[in-house]
Amino acid sequence: MSTLRRVCVFCGSNPGNRRDYEDAAVALGRALVDRDLELVYGGASVGLMGVLADAVLAAGGRAVGVMPEAFVAKEIVHDGLSELLVVSSMHERKAAMAERADAFVALPGGFGTFEETLEVITWTQLGLHAKPVGLLDVAGFFDHLVRFIDHAVDEGFVRTAHRELVIVDPEPIGMLDRLQRFEPPTVAKWIDRSST
DSSP states (O other), X not given: OOOOSEEEEEOOSSOOSOHHHHHHHHHHHHHHHHTTOEEEEOOBSSHHHHHHHHHHHHTTOOEEEEEEHHHHHTTOBOTTOSEEEEESSHHHHHHHHHHHOSEEEEOSOOHXXXXXXXXXXXXXXXXXXXXXXXXXXXXXXXXXXXXXHHHHHHTTSSOHHHHTTEEEXXXXXXXXXXXXXXXOOOSOSSOOGGGO
């Protein structure tokens, strides 16, 4: 069972085309504060990132942003954060967010969200950490990705036990409950040559 104190959320720097996405960011922010969980995120004031941070701060919670200095210079940094960590690169940003977080949640987003989320899933698979990763499947946003992951299992590229690394839930409260209950699989990443 995971002990959660801080949750890293990956999400879009755009709001998306559905109001559902912003509503989910607000609901997740409030749910984090209700459980006394600190938000760790990319530090921006724009898109779902800004909506999420605003919701956490408005509810009296802590929001910690991690942002590369090049983005700070573009003035997209949230100016009301509890803490802002400025780093030199995207690689440092991801490492700092992962180090500070006990779990990860992806809200809808674009390539950056996909890349960050898949990377931390891979880190769990490889045993670099044992932190849970969830997809908050707002309005079915992640349905195609989940189907693709299931396809990779069917085709023998992802083990069935590793499929369990990807927690999927449409509701923030359900997601936080499942992150709390997460137990990492004990199966090794590598497939024995004799089984291929």
